[in-house]
Amino acid sequence: MTEVNVMALREVSGVTIPDSKLARDVSEFIRDSESDLLFHHSARVYLWGALTGIRKGLGFDAELLYTAAMFHDIGLTARFSGSQLRFEVDGANAARDFLRSRAIAEGDIETVWAAIALHTTPGIPEFMRPEIALVQAGAGMDVAGRGFDEFTAAQREAVVAALPREADFAQGIIDAFYQGMKHRPASTFGTFNDDVLAHKDPHFRRIDMCSVILASSWTG
Numbered sequence: 001m002t003e004v005n006v007m008a009l010r011e012v013s014g015v016t017i018p019d020s021k022l023a024r025d026v027s028e029f030i031r032d033s034e035s036d037l038l039f040h041h042s043a044r045v046y047l048w049g050a051l052t053g054i055r056k057g058l059g060f061d062a063e064l065l066y067t068a069a070m071f072h073d074i075g076l077t078a079r080f081s082g083s084q085l086r087f088e089v090d091g092a093n094a095a096r097d098f099l100r101s102r103a104i105a106e107g108d109i110e111t112v113w114a115a116i117a118l119h120t121t122p123g124i125p126e127f128m129r130p131e132i133a134l135v136q137a138g139a140g141m142d143v144a145g146r147g148f149d150e151f152t153a154a155q156r157e158a159v160v161a162a163l164p165r166e167a168d169f170a171q172g173i174i175d176a177f178y179q180g181m182k183h184r185p186a187s188t189f190g191t192f193n194d195d196v197l198a199h200k201d202p203h204f205r206r207i208d209m210c211s212v213i214l215a216s217s218w219t220g
Contacts, residue, residue, distance in 0.1 A: 006039075006043045009163075012047055012158055012162045013154070013158035013159060015051055018062050018066045023063055026067050026098070027070065033077055033079070034077055035077075037166055040164070040166075041142055041169075042069055042070045042071075043163050044142045044165075045142050046065060046070065047138070048137065048141040048142055048159065049135055049137055049139075050138075051155055052141075052147070055150070060134060065130075065134055067095060067112050068115035071092075071094060071095035072088075072119050073176070075089070075091035076177065076180025077180065085184070086117075086188075086191070086193075087184075087187070087193075088119060088120055091116045096112070111129055111132065115131050118132060118136065120139075174196060174200070175200075177193065177196040178199075178200040182201065189206075
């Protein structure tokens, strides 16, 4: 698939792509760090998240949302192949370091960190700041079609026209998840990430919390 110049898009279905120095730096950094599939996916996550925020009347910072969306899957890349942390935490830490190097306010950095770290944790982000809620919403829409019917056909067509999904995106994103997590299986405990390892690796065994409790050092 031909690479899309995200910064040249400017606006998609009424959503403006931030054009600040920070946003341009984010785009360049992620473009140099991720595959086409993850890069385009991350840009769509921003668009789905922003569209959701507009529809719900949420006041969100587009620059922070864009930064969090673009960084949210960087923890899956080869630079973290030696990490045993959750990939979401690697991504959150990478975004934090990037933003600190540009003297961004710590409060804003905390928002971006939480948006990335919690984007695969259901039941919590939607009750937090809009930027945090919207990264999860955008990722859920792009990967699993969560909230699909809440977008108009025109919105869906506009986003996919601007940032086309690969023909084999479903398998491609599963493979990207697997490659980013297969070396740290224990990090998937407590999230749905263990579904990816179970799907790809017939030898993977999930951690069973009941077994952990029953085998603990406590006698009762």
